[in-house]
Amino acid sequence: MITHNNSSFNPPILSLKQTLQSGFEEDFGFGDISSTILPDKLIKGEFIAKADGVISGVDSILLGYQILDETVEVQHMVHDGDHVEQGDCIARVDGSVRALLTSERVILNILQHLSGIATKTSLAVKELEGSRTRVCDTRKTLPGLRALQKYAVRCGGGFNHRMRLDDGVMIKDNHIAAAGSISKAVELARKQAGLMVKVEVECETEAQVMEAIDSGADIIMLDNQTPESAKKLTALIPDRIIIELSGGMTSETIGKFKNCGAHYISIGSVTHSVSALDISFMLSGTIKNVNG
Numbered sequence: 001m002i003t004h005n006n007s008s009f010n011p012p013i014l015s016l017k018q019t020l021q022s023g024f025e026e027d028f029g030f031g032d033i034s035s036t037i038l039p040d041k042l043i044k045g046e047f048i049a050k051a052d053g054v055i056s057g058v059d060s061i062l063l064g065y066q067i068l069d070e071t072v073e074v075q076h077m078v079h080d081g082d083h084v085e086q087g088d089c090i091a092r093v094d095g096s097v098r099a100l101l102t103s104e105r106v107i108l109n110i111l112q113h114l115s116g117i118a119t120k121t122s123l124a125v126k127e128l129e130g131s132r133t134r135v136c137d138t139r140k141t142l143p144g145l146r147a148l149q150k151y152a153v154r155c156g157g158g159f160n161h162r163m164r165l166d167d168g169v170m171i172k173d174n175h176i177a178a179a180g181s182i183s184k185a186v187e188l189a190r191k192q193a194g195l196m197v198k199v200e201v202e203c204e205t206e207a208q209v210m211e212a213i214d215s216g217a218d219i220i221m222l223d224n225q226t227p228e229s230a231k232k233l234t235a236l237i238p239d240r241i242i243i244e245l246s247g248g249m250t251s252e253t254i255g256k257f258k259n260c261g262a263h264y265i266s267i268g269s270v271t272h273s274v275s276a277l278d279i280s281f282m283l284s285g286t287i288k289n290v291n292g
Contacts, residue, residue, distance in 0.1 A: 001085050011059050011080065012147040016110070019148060020064045023106035032102040043097045043283055047090040047111070050278035054122045056080050056155035057114035057148070061091045064107040069099035081118070081155045090279065097283070104281045112276035114152040119277050120251055121156025121270045127255035133262050135254070136161045136244075140268035149271045161266055169199040170221075182208060186215035200244070209233050213241065221266075223247040227256045234261035 047061060055078050065072035072095030078084060090111075093100060124135045135158040141149045150160045162168055169189045171182065179185035182201055189199050200219035201212040212220050213236075222233050224247035234243050245262040250269050257265055 001088070011057070012151055013059070013063070015145075015147040016057070016060055017063055017067070019110060019145065020060060020067055020106060022144075023109065024064075024067065024103065027106050028102070032098070035098045035101045038097055038101075040096055040098050042095060043100065045093045045100050045281060045283045047093075047108075048280050048282060049084040049088045049090055050086055050280050052085045053083070053115055053119035053277040054156050055082050055084055055090060055111075055115050055277075056118035056152040057111045058090065060107050060110040060114075061093070064103050064110075065093065065095065065099065068103050069096055071095055072099055081157075083122075100281075100283065108279060108281060109276075110148075112279050113274070114148060114155070115277035115279065116274045117149055117152035117270055118156035120274050121153050121158040124251035124254050124265075124267060124270065125157040127251065128258050128265070131258045133245075133258065133260075134159050134264050135270075136264045136266045137271055138246075138266050138268040139164075140272040142271075153270055156270075158270065159264065161264075168197055169193050170202070171200065171217075172202045173204075176202075182211040183215045186212070186217060190216070202246075203233075206233060206236065209236055213237065217241060219244060221246050222262070225257075225260075227260055230257060230260040230262065 058076055058078060058080055061076070062074045065074060072093055075092045077089045077091055084090065121135060128135060137150055137153045137158060138161055146163065150163065153160060162170065171185045171189065175185050176182055179188060186199055186201065193199065198218040200221055201217040202221045202223050203209045203212050204223050209220060219242040220237055221244040222230055225233065225245060230245055237243055242264070243262045244264045244266055245257055245260065246266045249265055249267045251267065254265055254267065
């Protein structure tokens with residue numbers, strides 16, 4: 001059963017087109033010799049979910065075929081952010097058998113990977129239901145895929161941290177060591193940062209938290225905390241400061257920090273350690289083991 005998400009998602013179309021084009025160039029070589037042996041007839045096919053999950057990257061189907069063969073007709077049965085169950089149809093296609101088979105793997109690779117991210121993010125979001133705390137990602141993404149991977153996080157109900165280094169100032173342990181102190185690092189940041197740029201400071205101890213507060217930090221990241229220590233430190237931080245928890249968080253452990261008072265919990269694993277959602281493409285008349 002498909003559960004529709006009423007939120008509106010705007011995929012990074014340019015990044016998706018570039019990734020598809022790069023994937024096709026890498027995969028095709030001088031041509032798909034397995035498909036060119038077939039008579040180039042018209043045929044129908046379906047993208048089928050083989051596991052429960054959340055869909056992201058469904059536009060890769062239409063965009064992929066537009067790059068290769070504009071005559072292929074695509075009917076999307078779901079939207080990004082929708083929940084699907086095993087056996088649900090994600091999209092139906094109708095076109096040249098050669099076009100459908102040649103582009104199958106590249107389209108599936110993108111669709112499966114992004115849906116895996118959305119699914120894992122959704123699991124983390126569910127663990128925090130009933131609290132004010134939101135799940136966000138990190139910059140632990142694959143080169144060239146950041147826009148797509150962070151988009152998939154949003155499809156799963158998460159939020160985005162910095163997209164790039166110029167999105168905000170994040171003063172971490174190495175910056176503090178190089179500057180000499182949290183106070184000095186924040187002072188240097190304020191002298192150079194623009195009016196709209198927020199300053200975040202990573203803290204592990206109570207002394208660091210108090211120094212970050214006194215220095216005028218906009219955001220305090222509590223790193224490598226237990227639920228008990230996180231709760232203790234968040235109680236010290238004024239309401240004007242945004243609180244983030246980070247360090248070793250996973251969708252399986254995040255629930256332990258549900259009531260610690262943080263506004264955000266950042267999880268790198270939703271992008272850097274994710275399993276693809278199992279999705280198959282099958283032409284009409286294909287015989288396949290339903291358990292395979």
